[in-house]
Amino acid sequence: MDIVRRYAILDTPPDGAFDRVTAIAARLLDTPIAIVSIVDTDRIWFKSHHGLDANQIPRSSGLCASAILQSGPWLVTDARHDPRTLANPLVVGELGLQFYLGVPLHTHDGFNLGTLCVLDRKPRTATQEQIDTLTDLASVVMDQLELRLSAMRSIAEKEAALNHSQLMAEEIDHRVMNSLQLIVSMLSIQSAQLGSSEAANEISRAAAKIFAVANVHQHMHVGKAVTTLDCADYLIRLCAGLSTMLSSGDQAVISVEAVPLTLASEQISRIGLIVNELVTNALKYGASKVHVHLAPFQHQYRLTVSDNGRGLPADFDVDKMSGLGMKVITTLVKNLGGTLSHGPDAHFNGTAFQMIFSPILSRAIPSG
Incomplete structure (x- = not known):
């Protein structure tokens, strides 16, 4: 499930972009339920769930867990008589699902994250045009996920660059402070060597000025x-x-x-x-x-x-x-x-x- 974690999508708040896709899918395929699902280690989490109140279900009972094992659309026209699903809790239980069409959410590097699926409580068929429509909408969902991943990586890279520049700024600041303090020390030694002469007094005043510069520099740095x-x-x-x-x-x-x-x-x-x-x-x-x-x-x-x-x-x-x-x-x-x-x-x-x-x-x- 490292691939799922890479996209940082699990348990994120509702998103209008995905909600619009499920609403369109349900309308175009004339189904009461449409879901964008992400298959986790032990659960199937719904990023968007049009026509369904649940936010997630156990992975063991989810039809999406089977759908992501496919390379293309997975169609069940009558779940009560399909050997793949007739014992599934979502089919024989209170929800009573009988129709399922799911298209895997396929990443650019060959992994399936979850599905875009439509469901109905009565048996039905799906035309090739409807399957193609859902496949195109699944591509839209995946484009959104890839775009968000790209944005997260870009932000991470910029933060890394900013941290590097801050470290460089701190190093430069440290070197400037050390240099100013070194100059003050050298002038103080020179002044002491000259005793109480006017030149010694001028050097001492210059050291005091440079020390003040260092002091101001310290206040300016946050x-x-x-x-x-x-x-x-x-x-x-x-x-x-x-x-x-x-x-x-x-x-x-x-x-x-x-x-x-x-x-x-x-x-x-x-x-x-x-x-x-x-x-x-x-x-x-x-x-x-x-x-x-x-x-x-x-x-x-x-x-x-x-x-x-x-x-x-x-x-x-x-x-x-x-x-x-x-x-x-x-x-x-x-x-x-x-x-x-x-x-x-x-x-x-x-x-x-x-x-x-x-x-x-x-x-x-x-x-x-």
Whole structure:
């Protein structure tokens, strides 16, 4: 029964595609019952059962178990007088089946999974045209099963490729962190060797900056094992690292005010990239203070990054900017399903960028 397991069809929910086939089969062959059956080790399970309430029967009593042993259609016109079926519980029992026509569901590599069959409680015959019709419908059922198998394999291959890429990303991340830490160690040793000179102080400051870069890099990376994070805690840690890296002296130029908000890790990482770009741009173009604010907004949330810089040009248009930074920001906002706006900031007398977005806890976010 490994072949049956390969198709992962047993005990799956009802499916309209198969239900339509059995309804058509019953109508075209004028029978009260039509079934798509899958023959398991000890049972015959019905993927679709038009005109019959049962979901499965024991394999020992099923006519389909005999039908799948055939290479073509299996026809019983009067089960009460057919030596193959006259003692069958479905024939002599309460159901009283007397007519059976079943066509094996034949896989592309030569195995029979089950049948498409039609049944009646009275004896009858079947024309060759009716047999051919049921055979064609059985091919439709098998095409559906093969298509679903192909889709499952495609998904499995993509998941394997994604897992491989995640492993590669983690390996690269690990190597980057190790390299940054190695540089910090080498600069610290060089500074110690130079004693208390001005060069030693400059090297020490450079080591501190690189250490901050490593710290920010660590905050930006979200491992695949983490599914959700608190956005407020994440923004505080991220901006603390950015403040250390980008500010002069010990002055903290980046402040954060955020409500607790649990988000999917994919959404968190994109928000982190947006904040990183906006904060870096603000300080690069003359701001000395930046404020990051996250709060509810109607039925969504609003992320605001404000600064005390000189403001934007009068003709500033996000969509017409040629710089990579703004393109990254707009792409990330789009992938988050959010909207981006900008304008003067009343409190800091500079610029404020606002993103309105909806929280996402479980569904996949499209890649950029």
